[in-house]
Amino acid sequence: MTEHGLLTGRAVAAAAASAVTLTALIAGSPAATADSGQALPSVTWRSCPAYSDEVIRSLAVTDEQRRTFRALLGRMECGTVSVPLDYRKPGGRQITIAITRVKAIDRKHRLGSLALNPGGPGASGYLFPLQIASMNQTNAKLNDRYDLIGFDPRGVGYSTKVDCPAPQGQGVPPQPGPLPEETAKLVHESGVAANKACGVFDPAFLGQLTTQNAARDLDRARIALGERKLSFLGISWGTWLGAVYRSTFPDSVGRMFLDSVAPVNFRLDDFEDGHAAGTERHFPRMAAWIAERNGTYGLGSTAKQVRATVLALGRAYDEQPRRYSDWEMVADGATVAMLAIQSAPDWPQVAQAFKEMRDESDTAPPALRGLLGQGTLQRPPAGAPERFNATAGQAVFCNEDPSRLNFSDAWATYQRRLERNPVTGRASRFSAQCAGWSLPVQKIKVQRRGGSLVLAGHRYEAVSLYEWTKQMHSAVGGTVFTVADDVHGSVLRVPDCAAELVSYFTTGRIDRGCDGTPVPAK
Known part of the structure; x- marks a missing residue:
């Protein structure tokens, strides 16, 4: 889940796991690795890439943060660790995992290494330590006593990867208004064809892109770094990676903090259903906030009236989609629903x-453009690291997702979602998901283990539902840390919450929650 996924942000994707038995694997301790007859892994250190200011800005680093980012970049070490492509064949083909390290400032009181993952699957974590530590002074304290470890999971960024060829043709052009069944069938058929073509492109590699193997790679990196235990901070899909790592290598884990927790038993259709239901359930909070400011926005003086206004607006835009002279996007009922699912910091702009x-206007409403106008993918500047690999994201999801719905089931599921969630349902997309993916489903089961673990769930969040945190807690144990906001993965961005996180990694102790991102006063 990154800005992209289980993601982060306004676009969402999915996850699940691997059927290879643990007894067939290289175990996660140096002793067990030596007993297997394989040499202990090591890091091949090399010069780090150079990045221009333009590239750094493209990583969502502000001008104010750039000086700190560059200072951290000057201290960063870069390397690769060799790992088996297939852990059932440890002596077979080897691939490389790209890692970075920013050594702890206080070497005398160093607590070890802390690996960081921003989400995904398919997202790069290579520069994530720098992004975190330059975000605010509180986060920077993580580097006082920990070596901060970034990494690109297999299939991503500077690690060994493959990219499926682009699908032939242009697919099905998007049409404004409600999706007709005949168009949905074309969308499904196009998605199935793309999934089939990708799945057979390099099945030997793509079949090994799983969360389980990412966890095994992480433990190889731990050994290569010479650490007896590895602490871990994961967000969104990174929480699933952390739970799998802890279940597979319980003796290798130090302290672990998981923010915006993924579901335990992942299916893409269930994920989309949960997201839609969560946004519908929490929309009344937005409606009540808008109603209290009826003098400003004129959308209704009660939450019920605001809801009726938004529903009517969605119907009107579906009946007559708006085309603007200054914007290529066509606004319809789905656009209205997209506004209705935004989190609290954006409520003033949503209401506007x-x-x-x-x-009526020939030009796009400024507030609408401000919120959704950045949705168009922009070409990254020259020299920018890959931030997201679509092939890896699709492969990890589809290797682990057992749903793979045929058209009839996918269409029925989509129709139920729209019916049950009249305000926000149109924000969810219809797709083939993993239908047509030719590689076998690989199941993962996480387990309750000992050791230090914190699960941060956001009370009103719809990307990673709060109940998923409770489910994960039942499955793996740990301490539930409740964040009283609706913002995906916000702990590091809110100084008071970040202070709790830093204290946990420093002392092993933590309170039961924090307020999170505040609801706007105006």
């Missing part, structure tokens, strides 16, 4: 967009 969308 609703207000502006009620007026």
